[in-house]
Amino acid sequence: MPVAASPRLLRCGDAAISVEFGSTTDPALNAQVLALDAALAAEPVAGVIETVPTYRSLLVQLDPLRTDFAALEAHILSLCARPPAQRPQPRRWLVPVVFGGDFGMDLADLAVRHAMSVEALVARFCEATYHVAMIGFMPGFAYLGGLDPQLATPRRLQPRMRVPAQSISIGGAQAAIMTVEGPSGWHMMGRTPMRAFLPGLDPVFLYEPGDEIRFEPIAEEAWNGLDARAAAGEPVARLERL
């Protein structure tokens, strides 16, 4: 792994610092973000309240009255300069998905657009191993890196005002898992019965930034049974032992 240039430390008011590794969705930048996030979690620093990883930056939120800014910034830079620690093997989730039809209303159009059959498109989509680059926009909304570049598709001109929870979609060079109903300009491939946002349970969220995701196509007939089990609190996504 090439040695990273020093990140930029950008102050966001008096209660946060954005550690910016770059300005693109390059997976190498995201790896640096997640490595710093893990390093800060391993050795808690006085004053730091929580961290928010994004594609290319780590937001460090802090209590201005308990933080020595100069010391914290020096500490962050020294953590970034360290050779990357052996990252623990990421967890990998196998996520069942019903593709197409009412479950993925844009699948047929996407197949036409990319000049392949629906079956080939689904197979291509499911070949990739994705990783949760960041969670944002809505609770549990996972932005996934790892989409086959040939499947990249610009967002819709007209966003939809309401897309169902558990939708699996493509937007630009990214894929996503939606956990709650909401607006979206992305292309809907399918839906998973998996609930990744589990209010009232511990943990509340199934996956973490850095976790890996693989999608498994399932038949439409399997939906009702799996959906009922998921609604009852069962994690119908399987954790793959690597």
Add this chain to the structure above:
Amino acid sequence: MTKLIVRSCGPATSIQDRGRFLYQRYGVSPAGAMDRLFLAAANLLVGAAPDAAAIELGLGGARFTAEGTLLVALAGPSCSLSVDGQKIAPFTAARAEAGAEIVARIDPGAAYAYLALEGGLATAPDMGSRSMHRRSGIGGAPLAPGTRLPAQGGGPEPLAFVEPPRHETGPIRILPGPQDDFFPPEALATLCGEGYRLSAQADRMGVRLEGPVLAHRDGYNIVSDGIVDGSIQVPGDGQPIVLLRDRQTTGGYPKIATIISADIGRFAQIPPGEPVRFAIVTLDEAIAAAARLDARIEGLVGACQPLAAPLTSERLLALNLIGGVTSAQPAD
């Protein structure tokens, strides 16, 4: 537990405490009281911790009925409270008897106030906080007529503030960045000029400002990065949006500046349509202001006294009644 029943309330009414921490990495907004100072003031009057949950009232106010005898207090920069038709003095707790109607209103000049219940609100915490986040439903469904809100109870005799809490005054203080380099150098001066007022598009998530266009140097799309309370983002139309407690956790517009933590509550209290002035400060000044706000909140603890306390000469002095008195002797 004694309960308060909602009779009517506007959409801006919610339950808020200090906010929800540690879940922003999962896309969960921190939510929390728009104005910490007055949340603390209301809570202290009813024997609750400064950061306990209370009912946050937005423009329009709300009406309630007490199900049993219950201590209540309202605090905000400009608001009024009545219990069974009787007007309660500002910054004073009142005991509502069973069945009493409680009317809380925001008066002109402010945007939020806090109605605290005896000992603090005792709704079920959700992910470590009682704060409601409307868009995600975290913290519970919005308040509606018939919602019953339990109080912890065990409050003191009614208390009142000797001197009402106040925010600092002057322009809203900002620190440049994190993306001020997306704008030409004069943009920060424009932002700190006289031209901005709050639009009617204002809620707990954010406030759109109206005023001079802030042009971007090259483009207004960035790869999403983290947002904080007080981030001033500038979308393509050049009209700044200040993001507040119910904001999303990440976003893709450049943020020219950030309101300092001590001034978020003060900014949130500016009503729609009113002008706003910004001024750039240093990090040290921002931290000093945060320390003063903390001290102000801590100072509130000692600043409330039992309503029934005898009027000592010190208290009279503190109440500043002496100025108008020339002689204690009755006039001949």
